[in-house]
Amino acid sequence: MRLSQMLFVTLREDPAEAEIPSHKLLLRAGYIRRIGSGLYAYLPLMWRVLKKVSQIVREEMDATGAQECLLPQLQPADLWRESGRWDTYTQAEGIMFSMTDRQQRELGLGPTHEEVITTIAKDMIRSYRQLPLHLYQIQTKFRDEIRPRFGLMRGREFIMKDGYSFHTNEESLKKTYQDMAQAYSNMLRRSGLQFRAVDADSGAIGGSGSQEFMVLAEAGEDEVLYTEDGQYAANVEKAVSMPADAEPSPFATFEKRETPGTETIDKLCKFLKCSPTQVVKNVLYQAVYDNGITVLVLVSIRGDQDVNQVKLLNELTKLAGNYQAKNVLFLTVPDAEAQRKWAAKSLPLGYMAPDVADDYIAGSKQVNSKFLRLVDRTAVDLTNFVTGSNESGYHVVGANWNKEFPLPATVVGVRTAKKGDRAVHNPEQTLHSARGIEVGHIFQLGTKYSQAMGATYTSEQGEEMPFVMGCYGVGVSRLAQSAVEQSYDKDGIIWPVAIAPYHAIISIPNISDGQQVEVAEKLYAELNQSGIETLLDDRDERAGVKFKDADLIGIPYRIVPGRSLKAGKVEVVERATHKSHEILIDEVNSTLKQWIEAAVS
Ligand code: ATP
Ligand code: MG
Numbered sequence: 001m002r003l004s005q006m007l008f009v010t011l012r013e014d015p016a017e018a019e020i021p022s023h024k025l026l027l028r029a030g031y032i033r034r035i036g037s038g039l040y041a042y043l044p045l046m047w048r049v050l051k052k053v054s055q056i057v058r059e060e061m062d063a064t065g066a067q068e069c070l071l072p073q074l075q076p077a078d079l080w081r082e083s084g085r086w087d088t089y090t091q092a093e094g095i096m097f098s099m100t101d102r103q104q105r106e107l108g109l110g111p112t113h114e115e116v117i118t119t120i121a122k123d124m125i126r127s128y129r130q131l132p133l134h135l136y137q138i139q140t141k142f143r144d145e146i147r148p149r150f151g152l153m154r155g156r157e158f159i160m161k162d163g164y165s166f167h168t169n170e171e172s173l174k175k176t177y178q179d180m181a182q183a184y185s186n187m188l189r190r191s192g193l194q195f196r197a198v199d200a201d202s203g204a205i206g207g208s209g210s211q212e213f214m215v216l217a218e219a220g221e222d223e224v225l226y227t228e229d230g231q232y233a234a235n236v237e238k239a240v241s242m243p244a245d246a247e248p249s250p251f252a253t254f255e256k257r258e259t260p261g262t263e264t265i266d267k268l269c270k271f272l273k274c275s276p277t278q279v280v281k282n283v284l285y286q287a288v289y290d291n292g293i294t295v296l297v298l299v300s301i302r303g304d305q306d307v308n309q310v311k312l313l314n315e316l317t318k319l320a321g322n323y324q325a326k327n328v329l330f331l332t333v334p335d336a337e338a339q340r341k342w343a344a345k346s347l348p349l350g351y352m353a354p355d356v357a358d359d360y361i362a363g364s365k366q367v368n369s370k371f372l373r374l375v376d377r378t379a380v381d382l383t384n385f386v387t388g389s390n391e392s393g394y395h396v397v398g399a400n401w402n403k404e405f406p407l408p409a410t411v412v413g414v415r416t417a418k419k420g421d422r423a424v425h426n427p428e429q430t431l432h433s434a435r436g437i438e439v440g441h442i443f444q445l446g447t448k449y450s451q452a453m454g455a456t457y458t459s460e461q462g463e464e465m466p467f468v469m470g471c472y473g474v475g476v477s478r479l480a481q482s483a484v485e486q487s488y489d490k491d492g493i494i495w496p497v498a499i500a501p502y503h504a505i506i507s508i509p510n511i512s513d514g515q516q517v518e519v520a521e522k523l524y525a526e527l528n529q530s531g532i533e534t535l536l537d538d539r540d541e542r543a544g545v546k547f548k549d550a551d552l553i554g555i556p557y558r559i560v561p562g563r564s565l566k567a568g569k570v571e572v573v574e575r576a577t578h579k580s581h582e583i584l585i586d587e588v589n590s591t592l593k594q595w596i597e598a599a600v601s
Contacts, residue, residue, distance in 0.1 A: 023151035038148025038156030077106035122455035136163030192496020214436030241421035263350025279303030289325030302378035493554030497599035
């Protein structure tokens with residue numbers, strides 16, 4: 001491609017709308033253009049990158065025996081009602097764009113495709129003989145994200161590879177899951193990314209396992225905890241660890257103490273000169289279940305620990321049956337306004353005890369009249385502890401479970417693991433923290449969707465059995481931008497060779513120099529013919545401008561037919577290192593071939 005004929009517009013300044021380096025660079029270098037919130041045009045250079053990433057993904061998927069297909073993006077609401085996700089996705093979480101067609105039929109724009117694929121399996125897979133089966137597609141997904149940001153990282157329209165596998169049993173699912181873990185590692189390695197596979201939360205679906213593939217970068221929205229021995233890595237949402245030991249309590253007898261202005265653990269511990277490990281703190285949450293019932297949840301946890309909302313959400317989902325519900329729609333810390341809706345009187349916030357009375361709740365059809373009381377494991381073994389007194393300005397010390405306070409019946413593990421904690425597999429290892437961008441997620445689904453949608457096959461024994469399923473996603477557009485986030489310098493993007501839009505760019509320093517143009521044209525034709533994807537910067541611009549642009553757009557090799565032409569050579573500059581080589585014109589092709597092969601192997 002000739003730059004003179006291309007839609008090629010680069011910006012000198014960082015666009016104001018962009019916060020992280022990769023977003024700024026992709027905008028400045030003319031790869032993408034914002035059309036609306038979370039909506040981007042992939043311009044010609046970007047589209048080439050995306051096609052390369054897709055091709056790597058496709059090759060790795062095909063190698064596992066998975067088959068590519070393409071499913072409709074417009075999905076009938078009925079399918080989502082069958083799985084029970086329509087209301088959650090269109091209203092509660094609101095992530096799905098929905099619409100009504102001219103026949104008054106409701107439809108959604110696909111954020112994901114479990115429903116569609118399960119319907120297909122239900123219709124077409126009749127017998128165990130057809131299993132296992134794995135279908136995947138690469139296509140645009142739509143999600144009405146609350147906070148679209150960082151360009152392609154969190155868009156409302158983005159490209160995903162999503163795959164779904166069907167099995168007769170868990171063992172077969174586990175095999176495909178392992179194959180996918182390998183395929184995902186291969187994809188990311190081949191795309192030139194530094195990444196880590198981490199244990200991930202499998203959420204309300206339960207299932208037996210899930211892993212995320214994290215590209216390590218400061219701009220990552222996720223926190224990863226890992227040990228240096230390489231034995232453990234997990235998303236903080238899921239991570240487990242050993243809490244520090246509690247210090248023995250200095251309070252031998254139970255009494256109520258005046259503790260003015262101590263509504264935080266910090267202030268309380270300073271005032272009482274005690275350790276936060278001797279305190280039971282009681283944290284209030286508000287859960288709304290999918291039948292509209294609000295439940296006030298009181299979590300008692302050791303004072304030095306924090307509640308992990310993802311773990312808490314999973315516990316509350318397990319308890320949904322107690323409230324005739326299936327799922328939790330919202331989980332929040334109720335602010336003053338939320339409290340006004342159900343509080344019968346003002347709560348002793350900051351001073352609540354594990355037994356705070358239920359009559360603080362004005363129960364109704366919509367609001368459960370009793371607190372759901374949960375105790376985290378870290379608080380269960382404490383003795384002579386400090387906790388609230390249910391009266392502002394006062395705490396109690398020297399308290400014990402089942403003496404002054406009944407131990408809540410439901411014991412849960414909802415503490416947040418954090419950096420510095422000891423690892424469970426080996427207490428000598430401590431957890432370290434890193435930021436990660438989630439580019440892939442593989443998931444053992446089990447029978448959640450097949451059961452909900454009545455998708456069964458006939459087993460060898462002649463029984464109707466629900467499919468055991470797995471699902472596997474890669475954010476193709478997010479992956480492409482992550483590569484930039486990991487690889488740039490002050491001059492611009494440094495694409496990994498495997499996914500660069502072009503391998504080489506010939507920058508003609510002076511287009512009125514006949515010899516320069518002649519050599520450039522010859523190389524341009526030759527290189528492209530031999531499969532080295534090459535751009536020709538034949539614009540009527542100063543050499544400096546051309547070099548700057550070539551650096552900004554990040555093409556791995558820049559070829560300059562300049563001063564060394566006299567010696568029958570051109571200059572070839574490596575983008576990543578700025579290293580310059582003088583190479584005989586006749587050897588440019590073979591040299592680049594070798595370099596490219598070495599870089600993508
Ligand atoms: P996140 O936690 O970042 O919202 P997710 O858990 O919703 O991701 P999945 O539903 O597992 O993501 O989707 C599979 C992959 O699609 C993700 O690993 C990610 O790479 C990509 N992805 C998800 N949401 C977006 C988005 N809004 N924009 C770009 N890529 C996305
Ligand atoms: Mg998401």
